[in-house]
Amino acid sequence: MSAENQTSGLGGLVGQSVARVEDQRLLTGNGSYVADIDPPGVLHAAFLRSPFAHARIEAIDIGAARRARGVVAVFTGADIERTTHPFPPFLMMPGLYTPLYHALSVDKVRMVGDPVALVIAESRHLAEDALELIEVDYEPLPPVATIAQALAHGSEPLWEKADGNLLYDHTDTFGDVDAVFASADRVITERLSCQRQSNQPMETRGSVIEVDPATGHLTIHNATQSTHMLRWITAALTGKQSAATSLKDFLTNKQRRGAFVSAAREFVSANAESLKKQDNAGPAAQLKKDRSFVGHANRIGLGLLGKDDYPTVMARDIGGGFGSKGSIAREDVALAAAAIELGRSVKWIEDRVENLTDGGQAREEMITVSIAVDNDGSMRAMRADLVVDQGAYPGFPVGAPLTTRIMMVMFPGSYRFEAFEIRSRVVATNKGKYIPYRGPWANETWARERMIDIVARQLGMSPAEVRLRNMIDEADMPTAMVTGPTIDETMSTKRTLERALELVDLDAFEEQRVEAAAVGHQLGIGIASYHEAAPGPPDYWDSVNPGTSMMTFEDARTTVEADGSVLIYTQQMPHGQSHETTYAQVAADELGVRLEDVELVYGNTDRTPFGIAGTGGSRGGPLGGGAVKYSAREVRRKVVEKAAKLLEAAADDIEIVDGNIHVAGVPSRGLSYAEVASAAAAESGDPSSAPFDETTTYRGHGDGGWSTATHVCFVDIDLETGLVKIPRYLVVEDCGPVINPAIVDGQVRGGVAQGIGAVLYENSAYDDAGNVQATTYMDYLIPTAMEIPDIEVHHIETLSAGENDFRGVGEGGMIGAPAAITNAVEDALAPLGARVTEQYLPPTRILELAGVIDPD
Amino acid sequence: MSTIPIDGAATVTFTVNGASVATEVETRRMLSDVIREDVGLTGTHLGCEHGVCGACTVLIDGQPARSCLMLAVQADGADITTIEGLADGDRLHAVQQAMHDSHSFQCAFCAPGFLMSTVALLAENPNPTRDQIRAELSGNLCRCTGYQSIIAGVETAVELLARSGGGERGGA
Numbered sequence A: 001m002s003a004e005n006q007t008s009g010l011g012g013l014v015g016q017s018v019a020r021v022e023d024q025r026l027l028t029g030n031g032s033y034v035a036d037i038d039p040p041g042v043l044h045a046a047f048l049r050s051p052f053a054h055a056r057i058e059a060i061d062i063g064a065a066r067r068a069r070g071v072v073a074v075f076t077g078a079d080i081e082r083t084t085h086p087f088p089p090f091l092m093m094p095g096l097y098t099p100l101y102h103a104l105s106v107d108k109v110r111m112v113g114d115p116v117a118l119v120i121a122e123s124r125h126l127a128e129d130a131l132e133l134i135e136v137d138y139e140p141l142p143p144v145a146t147i148a149q150a151l152a153h154g155s156e157p158l159w160e161k162a163d164g165n166l167l168y169d170h171t172d173t174f175g176d177v178d179a180v181f182a183s184a185d186r187v188i189t190e191r192l193s194c195q196r197q198s199n200q201p202m203e204t205r206g207s208v209i210e211v212d213p214a215t216g217h218l219t220i221h222n223a224t225q226s227t228h229m230l231r232w233i234t235a236a237l238t239g240k241q242s243a244a245t246s247l248k249d250f251l252t253n254k255q256r257r258g259a260f261v262s263a264a265r266e267f268v269s270a271n272a273e274s275l276k277k278q279d280n281a282g283p284a285a286q287l288k289k290d291r292s293f294v295g296h297a298n299r300i301g302l303g304l305l306g307k308d309d310y311p312t313v314m315a316r317d318i319g320g321g322f323g324s325k326g327s328i329a330r331e332d333v334a335l336a337a338a339a340i341e342l343g344r345s346v347k348w349i350e351d352r353v354e355n356l357t358d359g360g361q362a363r364e365e366m367i368t369v370s371i372a373v374d375n376d377g378s379m380r381a382m383r384a385d386l387v388v389d390q391g392a393y394p395g396f397p398v399g400a401p402l403t404t405r406i407m408m409v410m411f412p413g414s415y416r417f418e419a420f421e422i423r424s425r426v427v428a429t430n431k432g433k434y435i436p437y438r439g440p441w442a443n444e445t446w447a448r449e450r451m452i453d454i455v456a457r458q459l460g461m462s463p464a465e466v467r468l469r470n471m472i473d474e475a476d477m478p479t480a481m482v483t484g485p486t487i488d489e490t491m492s493t494k495r496t497l498e499r500a501l502e503l504v505d506l507d508a509f510e511e512q513r514v515e516a517a518a519v520g521h522q523l524g525i526g527i528a529s530y531h532e533a534a535p536g537p538p539d540y541w542d543s544v545n546p547g548t549s550m551m552t553f554e555d556a557r558t559t560v561e562a563d564g565s566v567l568i569y570t571q572q573m574p575h576g577q578s579h580e581t582t583y584a585q586v587a588a589d590e591l592g593v594r595l596e597d598v599e600l601v602y603g604n605t606d607r608t609p610f611g612i613a614g615t616g617g618s619r620g621g622p623l624g625g626g627a628v629k630y631s632a633r634e635v636r637r638k639v640v641e642k643a644a645k646l647l648e649a650a651a652d653d654i655e656i657v658d659g660n661i662h663v664a665g666v667p668s669r670g671l672s673y674a675e676v677a678s679a680a681a682a683e684s685g686d687p688s689s690a691p692f693d694e695t696t697t698y699r700g701h702g703d704g705g706w707s708t709a710t711h712v713c714f715v716d717i718d719l720e721t722g723l724v725k726i727p728r729y730l731v732v733e734d735c736g737p738v739i740n741p742a743i744v745d746g747q748v749r750g751g752v753a754q755g756i757g758a759v760l761y762e763n764s765a766y767d768d769a770g771n772v773q774a775t776t777y778m779d780y781l782i783p784t785a786m787e788i789p790d791i792e793v794h795h796i797e798t799l800s801a802g803e804n805d806f807r808g809v810g811e812g813g814m815i816g817a818p819a820a821i822t823n824a825v826e827d828a829l830a831p832l833g834a835r836v837t838e839q840y841l842p843p844t845r846i847l848e849l850a851g852v853i854d855p856d
Numbered sequence B: 001m002s003t004i005p006i007d008g009a010a011t012v013t014f015t016v017n018g019a020s021v022a023t024e025v026e027t028r029r030m031l032s033d034v035i036r037e038d039v040g041l042t043g044t045h046l047g048c049e050h051g052v053c054g055a056c057t058v059l060i061d062g063q064p065a066r067s068c069l070m071l072a073v074q075a076d077g078a079d080i081t082t083i084e085g086l087a088d089g090d091r092l093h094a095v096q097q098a099m100h101d102s103h104s105f106q107c108a109f110c111a112p113g114f115l116m117s118t119v120a121l122l123a124e125n126p127n128p129t130r131d132q133i134r135a136e137l138s139g140n141l142c143r144c145t146g147y148q149s150i151i152a153g154v155e156t157a158v159e160l161l162a163r164s165g166g167g168e169r170g171g172a
Helices: A063-067 A077-083 A124-131 A147-151 A177-183 A227-237 A243-252 A254-270 A272-276 A281-289 A292-305 A330-342 A352-358 A400-410 A443-459 A463-470 A493-503 A506-517 A540-544 A579-591 A620-647 A673-684 A741-760 A812-832 A843-849 B031-038 B094-101 B111-124 B130-139 B148-163
Strands: A043-049 A055-061 A071-076 A115-121 A135-140 A166-174 A186-194 A206-211 A218-222 A312-314 A346-349 A365-373 A379-391 A419-428 A521-536 A554-560 A566-570 A598-601 A654-657 A660-663 A692-698 A705-718 A724-734 A792-795 B009-016 B019-026 B057-060 B063-066 B079-081
Touching: A043 A124, A043 A330, A043 A352, A055 A115, A063 A071, A071 A077, A071 A124, A071 A330, A077 A115, A077 A330, A115 A124, A115 A330, A147 A379, A147 A419, A166 A400, A177 A365, A177 A379, A177 A419, A186 A443, A206 A330, A218 A227, A218 A330, A227 A292, A227 A312, A227 A330, A243 A254, A243 A292, A254 A272, A281 A292, A330 A346, A365 A443, A379 A400, A379 A443, A400 A419, A400 A443, A400 A521, A400 A540, A443 A463, A443 A521, A443 A812, A463 A493, A463 A521, A493 A521, A493 A705, A493 A724, A493 A792, A506 A521, A521 A540, A521 A620, A521 A812, A554 A620, A554 A673, A566 A579, A566 A620, A579 A598, A579 A620, A620 A654, A620 A660, A620 A673, A620 A692, A705 A812, A724 A741, A724 A812, A741 A792, A741 A812, A741 B148, A812 A843, B019 B031, B057 B111, B063 B111, B094 B111, B094 B148, B111 B130, B111 B148, B130 B148
Parallel strands: A043 A346, A218 A312, A379 A419, A566 A598, A724 A792, B009 B079
Antiparallel strands: A043 A115, A055 A135, A071 A115, A166 A419, A186 A365, A206 A218, A206 A346, A365 A379, A521 A705, A554 A566, A554 A692, A654 A660, A705 A724, B009 B019, B057 B063, B057 B079
C-alpha cells in the first residue's frame, strides 16, 4: 500500500500493514539501546562468577583486586547482604517453598556462573583485569545436575530449609479421574522430556545506574521488559533505612500517609473479589519453612513507605527479550547497591557467555502423561505428572511454580475431557535459573499434542481425526475447560484445524512420501492445535491461582496537548513488538487523526502509568491495545463535546475526518485538534497541563478471550545425515481482529523459528558435574536464514461479544511449533519403528531413532 | 609494519563514513569498541563478541567484517563504513528503504549487521537468488523474525536498485 493510504486518518488504519514508525531510527543506527547510554563519569562493572556448580565459599580475598589499576571498588556477597534485602517470594502458593537469595551469593554458590563479587573500575577492561586478582576459596559440594538427581533421596540440598531439592509438590484433580480411567477402553501412557533452552535475545541484558550527584536520585537505564517492576524492586531491595525511621517518617508525613491510605483503599475495592479468593495456605507453607521473610517484608514495606525518592527507570530501544528481560536480574540489584554506595554512575553490559550461563534458561521439564481413551478415539480423561527443573534460583517475579499453574490449567487444551489430574513438582538443581520463555507453559501443548499422535497411532486412526473427534466446538458453547476457565466463541481452535486441513493435500503428500523413500528420505507431516489465554476469560487467572485475577489490568493515558498533538502513555515496554506503530493505529482510528499525529510515551516510570506486568504474556494487543482504545475513545468524546459547543452544534452531529472536527456534511467549517485544544486550554487557564487528558484502566472483563491456532509442519529427513528439512510450514491463527497483519505475521514467524530452534538445534546442555556446556554461539545454535523456511500464515478473525476484540499473538508461534515438528518427525520415522518422546532432536538423535546408528 | 606492543597504546588512522579519524587506542581494544566509544557511532552493535551473530558487521574497504573480532590497530589505514554511513541525510539508502517497506525487522538490534551484509552482497551480486540470499546472510543472526521478512527486504532492495538504474545509492 502507498504511503498516502497509510496515513489517511480516515479511520481504517487498524487492519492495515502500516509501515513501522520505529524504523527511521532503528534502520539508520540511531536507536538508543542500553549499551549506548554513557552518563558523564560513568564507571564500569564486571562480575566474578563461580567456576563450580555447587560449593561453599570459604573465603574471598579482594585485596589485590582493590589495589589494581583503575579499580574503584570491589563488592562481595557480604557487602551486598549488608546493603540489600534478599529477593522475596513473589507468589506464595500451597505446597511451595521459595528460597530467599541475595543479588550476590553470600556463603554458597549454586551454579556455574553464580555471581560472587562485583568489581567497579574506570573501564570494563580494567574491571575484568581485576576479576582475575580475586582469590576465592571454594569447598566443592556434590552437584545436582539432573531432575533425577534432584528427586533422589539424599541429594545434596541447594537450600537448607527445603525438603531436599523438591521445592513444590501439588496435585490438582478435576472430576472423578479414577472412575473414568477404569471405564475407558484403554489407557495409553508415555514419558516425555524436554531439554533446557534459552531465550537468547540478540541484545544481552544490561543496566546503567545513573546517580544524580546533587540529589542522589537514581535513574536506571535498563534493557527491561517491565520498567515499573524494576523500579519498585530496586527501591524495595536497596532500602537501607531502619524500620523505626521509616515508620516515623511515614506517620509524620501527612501527605504520604494520605496517599498511601487512599491508594490502598482503591486497590482493595477494585480487587475485593479477587482478594477474597486468596488462599492463606500459601503464606503458611512458606512461613513454615522460613520465617526470615517476615522480617525482610516488614523492613521492605516500611522502607518503601518511608522513602521520599524512588528510582526512575528508563528504556528506549530493547534488543528483544522473549521473557528473559521480564525477570529482575540479580545483577540489577547489585549494581544499584554499588552505585548508591559509591554515589557514582555504574554501567554493566552483559556479555554473551554470561547471558548463556546466567541470562535465564527454560523449558527443562519431564512429563508423564496417561490418556484414558475409548476405541472409537474418544479421549475421556488424562493424568499428568510434571516435573520442572528450576535450576539454582527462583525466577523473579515469574518462576517455575507459577508456570506449572498455567500448564495445569491449559493442559487439557481445546478438547473435551471428563476428568483430569496433574501432579506438579518443581526441583532445584545446580543449573542456570529457569525463567519464562515465550509461551512459558508451552510444554503442556507439546506434551498433549505429542500424546494425541501417540494415541492415534495406537488406535490406528489419523491424528487429525482424533483431534476433530475430541475438540470442543461451537455446539458445546458456552462451556468450560475441565480445569475451570470459561470457553466462549473465541476458542476457535477447531476452525483453525479445519482450515489448515483444507490447505494441505494429504493425498499428494502420500505420493511424495513414497517417492522420497526410494531415495533415502523419510517425509512426515505433523499437526498441533492449541488455544492460549491472551488475555483469557475473566475467570482465567483465578483458575491458575485463586486471587491473581487482579493481574489482568492495564492503564493507558491519552492526552491532547494545547498544540493539538496526541500523546499515548503506556506501561508497556516494547522490545520488538512495534507498539509505537500499532498503538498509533488504534488511537488514530479512535480520534480520527493521522498516524503521525500520535506519539507513544513509554519507557519512563516518571511519565508512564503504573503497571508491573510490562510487556509480556501476549498482553500488548488485548490489554495494552484495549486500554489505548478506551482512553482515546474517552478523549474523543470530550473533544467532540468541546467542539460541539464551539460550533454551536449537537455533539451527536459532530464527526472527525483526517483531524478535521466538523458538523457532519460541513467539513469546510471544521476545527482542527489544535483549535479545539487551545480553546480548552484557554478556558482551563492552566497552560501546564494538557487540555484533554484521560487515563483508562482496562480489565479485560467481558472482552478478549482466547487466541487459537493450528500448525502444520512437513519434514523431509535425510537418513544419511540425519538432517531435518522443513519444505512447508503453515499456521492458521486466530487472534481476533488483526491490528497490523505484517506485524502479526512477523510475531508468528519469529515464534515458529524459535520452535524450530528448540527441536532441531538449541540445547543449554550441562555435564554430570553441572558444568554448562553451551557458552558461545558455536555451542548454542541459533538457527540462521539457512535453517528457517518460509512460513505461511493464514488468519481467521473471530469476533467476540465484547467491544475490544484484540487478542494476543506474541507467544503462539512458539507454543505450537515444537509439537508440530516433533509430530512430523515421528510421522516420518514411524515406518522405521521410531517413537519420539524428547523435544530435542539433533541429527544424531534422528539417526538413532531411525535405527541408522546405535544409541550407545 | 612496525611492531606494536601487546599492552601498550598505538595511534591508528582510518576513515569512518568518509571522515578521517586519528586516535590513540589501547592495542587490545577491538575495532567495534573504538567505533562505539571513541568515534561515538553506536549503531554498530555487539551481540556475541565472538564473531557468530554478525550484529557488529561493518564494511572495511567495501568488504563486510566482524568489528568485534578485529583489533582497532588492524584497521589502520582502512576505509570503514558503518550503518550510520548508509543514509543520505533523511533519505534512506535503498537497502534501508526496502527493509522498511518489507517490515523486515522487529527489535532491530541485528539490523545494522544485516544491512551492512546486504549492501556488500548486492554490490557483488546485484541479482541474487533466494537461496543465495539465505546463504550470504547466514552469517547474521536474528532472533525475532524467522528471516522471511529480511529476505523479502533484500529482494525488494534488488528491485529498488534495478529501478533506480543499478548502482545509484546502492554502493557504500
